[in-house]
Amino acid sequence: MQRLRQHRASWLLGLPVLTVIWGATTYLGAPRLERSLVTAADRVVETTGAVGTEPWLRVETRGRDLIAKGEAPAAEARASALERLADVAGVRRVVSSIGIVEEVSPFAWIATRSTGDQIALTGSRPVEIGRATLAGSLKADLPEAVSLTDESKAARGAPPDFLAAAHFAVARLRLLARGAVATVKDTTLSFEGEAVGVAEYDALRTALANPPLGFSIGHADILPPTVPDFHFGIERGRAGGLVLTGYVTSESERARVRALATEAADGAFVDDRMRTARGLPASVDGAALARFAFAVVALLQEGAVEFDKDALGVSGYALDAQAVGEVDALIRDQRPAGVAARPVALNVRPLSPYRVAIRREAESVTLTGHLPDVAARERLLIALRPRFFRERIIDKTRLAAGAPDGLVRAFEVAIPNLATLASGDLSANDRRLVLTGESLYPASASRIDATLPGMMPPGWTALARVQARNPTERRDAETCRSRFEVDTAARHLRFEPGTTTIRPDFYPVLDNLAVLAKACPDLRVTVTGHVDPTPPPNAVKPPAPAASAPEPAPVTKSAPPQAAKEPPKSVKESGKDAAKPASKSSKAASASKPDDKAREDEPPPDLPRLRALVIVEYLLQAGVAPDQITAVAPEVSDAKRSEMSFALR
Structure with missing residues (x-):
């Protein structure tokens, strides 16, 4: 009995030694075992790709377990790969996440700027393009600091030239802030996000106007960047042209501003230098601000209307003497809510050139420009009424000194010619009168061209550019x-x-x-x-x-x-x-x-x-x-x- 107790004690004393031996063996042998599993699994992976193509199988090791991923071209290929992985010596278990390549429609591939330095790829990618091949190709369009994570699945049904569309989409993501999304859906590209800067926004708008061949731009919800120094201005040149400066909050707002500018320029040039950005104070209505600015600039002969730091200012030369008071009243009483007023700095100078115009349209005759006094205005109206008693006569003329001698007389002798036209314009620029329009008859057009210059008062010149209306189609x-x-x-x-x-x-x-x-x-x-x-x-x-x-x-x-x-x-x-x-x-x-x-x-x-x-x-x-x-x-x-x-x- 004593001997049995001694034997048991000896065995217990040997357990720590056995534990140390087992731990050392595991510590030293596990890495060698994992390496052998990885090597064996890689040999299986290589067999899943045809010559010159990327294997579809991907394998990760977790101890003695193998995690199989990828998209097999068929169920038989998946079963074969799993069987060969299970036969690897030393494997305890094979966990399969292998899918089967399918035909998808619509074919959608999504790139998301998940962080500032990472782009995540999801959705479907062409089965012909391997994961590593796609990532390596797209990486060329990105800075070194930006990485790609690809969770997309191989699928059939990709559009032709998919790789060109993917390159285009990823390159545009560089111009957008975190959270931006670019989608290739069949042959349509869509974008959502906020531009990181004004220059990037402009570059993005330009790029979206020229998508890859065979593709079109679908939904493009691109927010302009926010700027701290939002401002807006209109400059009128001496010849009447307008230069638009500063910022607009959207492309639709740009279109509205350009339409207002075209109307205000009345045939003169419009130079759009505006950039698109956010930053207009929430208390200011952008559309109301634009309308008000153009109402003010209409009273300028030359000068500028500028909105900056929540306040609006006017400088330059007023259209005429009465325009100075009109501008003051506008800014004092009618400026939009949230807009402060700066002092008005306007001067007055003689009109040069002195302009008057009469436009005949289907239902109306409109007078614009300046006249020297009320008597001159009444003489013009007296000359017009008998000739245009059916049309509505709209008088928009203003009074200003500096009219050339013979101004009213020149119009009196030319108005009968305007009355014979189906439509036309009669305008004076200092001592030069121009009649343009469309006549009902070729003979009448030729007669006006020949006789109008000789009807002018002394010191005046006239030019008639009248075209005959196309002859009516003859009937039997x-x-x-x-x-x-x-x-x-x-x-x-x-x-x-x-x-x-x-x-x-x-x-x-x-x-x-x-x-x-x-x-x-x-x-x-x-x-x-x-x-x-x-x-x-x-x-x-x-x-x-x-x-x-x-x-x-x-x-x-x-x-x-x-x-x-x-x-x-x-x-x-x-x-x-x-x-x-x-x-x-x-x-x-x-x-x-x-x-x-x-x-x-x-x-x-x-x-x-x-x-x-x-x-x-x-x-x-x-x-x-x-x-x-x-x-x-x-x-x-x-x-x-x-x-x-x-x-x-």
């Missing part, structure tokens, strides 16, 4: 007749009792008839007037029209003065013919000596003829040729007709 005779019937059928045109004034509902019919006559030069139309309907007994009769010439009718398209001055010979003759029976009737009435009261109540016996002549005059001024339109007296059977009549002859 049958089409013309059919169109005439459609345009005039069931059109009940009636003058107000006792008047010769064209009513508003006449214009569409007459304008269509004028257009048809131009397209059908062989069309010959007669116009017959009408009498007033018989009033009911005891009805109050309207006053008879004056015996003078008929009131001119409004026109939509002016004709040459020769055509509008007098009706054609056929009209005159028909007028005489219509007047003869009326004269005889008058003599008979005089012989019978009816009651004076009854004679006053009757309309003039030639009222139908006067109405027909008014219609003819309107059509002549609208461009109908004199030989195409004739006023005729009503037939005996139509003597009591109560509406206008149009017929072909």
Whole structure:
């Protein structure tokens, strides 16, 4: 028994020695075992790649365990790789994270700037491009300090030239701050993020305008950088051009500012030097600030409007003397909320050049520029009103000294030429007058070009650049007749009792008839007037029209003065013919000596003829040729007709 106890004690005394031996063996043998596992696993990995291609299998060791990753081209390839890994000597366990390469649609690859010096790749990458190959290629576009982590999975369905799109996307991420994302989705590239600086933002906008061949830019939500010195300015040059400086908060705001600048420049140049950045105080409405700045710059002959450090200032030369007070009032009373005011530093100098302009459009005539006094303005309006009695006359002129002698006279002699144009501009720059526009007739355009310079006051020069409108497309005779019937059928045109004034509902019919006559030069139309309907007994009769010439009718398209001055010979003759029976009737009435009261109540016996002549005059001024339109007296059977009549002859 004693011997047994001694044996057990000896065994216990040997345990520490065995523990030390086991620990030493493990410590010294484990690295050797791991190295042998890695070497054996690498040999398996190499067999998963064809010659010249990157293996799809990746293996990590954790002690005696092997972690298998990657995307196998097929299930059989995955099973084969796992089987060979399991056969490696010394392996305890194989953990598989191997996927199968699949066809994906849409094919999306995502690059994210996760930190300032790291870009993470996720989504799908082409199965033809290995992970290491892709990372090595993209690394060439990045600084040394930036690393790539690739968690993307191999897949089929990548667009052609995927590598070019990936290079483009990663290179753009360099210009964006942390959190930015670039996506290649099939053949569309999208970007989200904030630019790291103003120069980087501009470079990014330029690059996005030129994507790789075969690709397009989809969603591009790029925030401009924030700057500490946000400012905005407009400079007007002496010639009227505008230079835009400082910052705008977005590209949409830039478009609005440019539109305002184009309108304010009125044909002069606009030089956009603005950069895009954030930093406008939250209390200031950027759109309201821009509108206000252009309202102020419109009152400058030369100078600048500048917003900086929450305050707006104005300097330079005012448009005229009254503009100084207007600018002061604007800044004092109407500046946007959140904007402080700096002192206004404006001077006044004589206008040079002295400019006035008249623009004729379809429904309006607009006067702009300067005039010397109220009398000059009234003279111009008097010259315009008889020529443009249908159009709305808009007077935007201002008063300022320094007008050249003969200014108003030059416009008075040129306005009749402007009235013959379908559209045009008449402008004076000091003593030089320019007429531009479009005439309804080639002959009229040539006449204006030749005669306008000779009509100018002494010391003035004139230039006419008038083009003839393209000729109307000609139609065949049958089409013309059919169109005439459609345009005039069931059109009940009636003058107000006792008047010769064209009513508003006449214009569409007459304008269509004028257009048809131009397209059908062989069309010959007669116009017959009408009498007033018989009033009911005891009805109050309207006053008879004056015996003078008929009131001119409004026109939509002016004709040459020769055509509008007098009706054609056929009209005159028909007028005489219509007047003869009326004269005889008058003599008979005089012989019978009816009651004076009854004679006053009757309309003039030639009222139908006067109405027909008014219609003819309107059509002549609208461009109908004199030989195409004739006023005729009503037939005996139509003597009591109560509406206008149009017929072909």
